[in-house]
Amino acid sequence: MDAFKENLISLITSFIREKNKQDIDREEAEKLIKTPPDASYGDYSVASYYLAKYGFKGKTGDVASEFLNYAQTNFEQIKDFFSKIEIKGPYVNFFVHKEKFIRVIVEDVLKHDNDYGRSLPRKPEKVIIDFSSPNIAKPFGVGHLRSTVIGMSLANIYEFCGYNVLKINYLGDFGTQFGKLITAFCRYGDIDFHEFEKDPIKALYGLYVRIHKEAQTDLSLEEDARLNFKRLEENILKYRRALEKHLENLQNSANIQKKEDECPDIKITAENKSAFCGTGTGQYDIWRLFRSLSIEEFKRIYNLIGISFDVYEGESQSAEFANEVVEILYKSGLAAESEGAIIVPLKDMKTPALIAKSDGTSLYLSRDIVTAVLRMAKYNYDKMIYVVGSEQSLHFNQLFNIFDILRDNKDIPNNNPIFQKYASSVSGRLVHVKFGRIIGMSTRKGNLVFLEDYIDEAKAKAMEKIAGIAKDDKLSLEMPPTAKVNPSYEQKEIEDIALKVGLGAVIFNDLKTRRNTDVNFNWDNVLSFEGQTGPYLQYTAARIGSLIDKLGGLPEKPAGAESEGVYRIRREDEDFSDIYNIAKQISLFGDNIQGALNLNEPSVISSYILELASLFNKYYQNYRLLGRDYEYIKPRLYLLAAIKIVLINALKLLCIPILERM
């Protein structure tokens, strides 16, 4: 927060304390300060009707005068920051010393650099962010991209704000669907094993689609799949460890984790396939192979889009203990049998939660109960965020509800020390960060879109742009290739820029709107690089960098007292008010990061940074710096550097690649 606002907060708190003997904390006071809708009203305003809450019951006009009077007579230091204070209706409007404001903000940004915008929490909390979580039986599509980039961005934001963040990818590697997959793999005799090695995900998806289609007419397939899943789960249980042992291993070293992720030495060929399919352990090996091949492929894609995880987990790891938890709940009477399945009646919810199927196998929900408890034992989190689509709201409500029940029933009989110790403390720490669906998503050919193809498409579009070739005939006539738009690049650099621009477009497209709204998918919107897009932001940052270079580079940062003159931009200069607007926008960065954090909403930062980029581009277009006196240029160089720092800090939070030139 800037010194100007700090000062106003002090004014408000002391006004309320002296006049009405009430204490108001600084956060409350900050909420009373608003930015007027139009700059001609002032830079900050305090609305007197808000003060009624703190004991000022008079007419709003009278309260406003009282406040103004107090500010002028009892709060001398206010004059150091504000040049004018005036009343307009119920509002008391403050006008800052603009020269000073610009100076203070620019200096502040340069001083903090990569850390600008950061504010540390009172006590650092441990936050787990569970996101992306692709399903091994399904393609990594655009729906998963949303969870992936929202989760990654939230992780960046929490980390930036001083939280201890753990990024977990909870792979969908279990469930009846894998019974289906095994059924498909074993049933079809025409599997191309070469294709399988080359692109396992696509091959698996092929199987998935095929079996689903066939299952609609051949009902025995479903039956077969369920049976195969039951066998799979039984095999997992065969290797089941004691819960404590499991945790001990996990905590002991990263090696265990690594070992579990490693590709098992399993080779399945057309010749030996039937041997694998014939036994339960053989099927278990098939599943293990599918799983590890998929994880490798996922990692390759994450690497491509610049995203990383601290931990890869899978549902199968929780499946080991799901039955045990179901048993505890059942024995304690919190769960009951219904139509052969096990259910938990919930508080304030009509439909009970189903935690075990009638054939005894586990469900998503029961595995999630285990996972949350295990993670509590392992990481002792203060908060765990699930970044999952809104269509799973009911599931998470059920999950949270069950933990509320466990909190209220701490003493249920059970002989599992881990569950006993941690299950009751999970309640209240889980958050479902949901997001809307993407509607009408399909390739131009009409199928579901794989992430990589999606990125390729964006990259190709960027290539065209760089090469100055427009697809549209009309455009290509009007837009000859120009060296000016695209300085001569090496082919390799073109590829690199195109990929980053493509990623910028695709990622920003998922982060620019509020999570909750469903987005109508439209190729033209995603592949647009103009206006409110990622490339616009990347372009703006690159442009500033280029401008700074052209102006001779950023001089040494002045230190301390000397700085006043150096950063000074004069009131009389023609660009003064535009620069002030930029400084004003810069000063709001920290507030916007906090807003994004509080709402778990990266789009707050997106909107903010688009506005800053727009202000800069207007400035750039309206005022020319090259060729001016260095005296004039110098303070503006610092300003440019400050804008660039904020842009880059924001782009990093949004997982958008940064380019030096484009």
Add this chain to the structure above:
RNA sequence: GCGUUCAUAGCUCAGUUGGAUAGAGCAACAGCCUUCUAAGCUGUGGGUCGCAGGUUCGAAUCCUGCUGGACGCACCA
């Protein structure tokens, strides 16, 4: 049927958590590159904030009802 959620310019979306005159970007039209990157900038047109009530000094924002869409609702995840 029940639950969740959404409805703002032709399209995609913001809207400081109830405050001053509802804003951007696309698209359309008219302009701006021998001069700092035109992935940019300037201007014009475009609104019954789904509809109807209510709450109060004040509503796009809160409450109720209605209409319309999306999603979910017992052995998928």
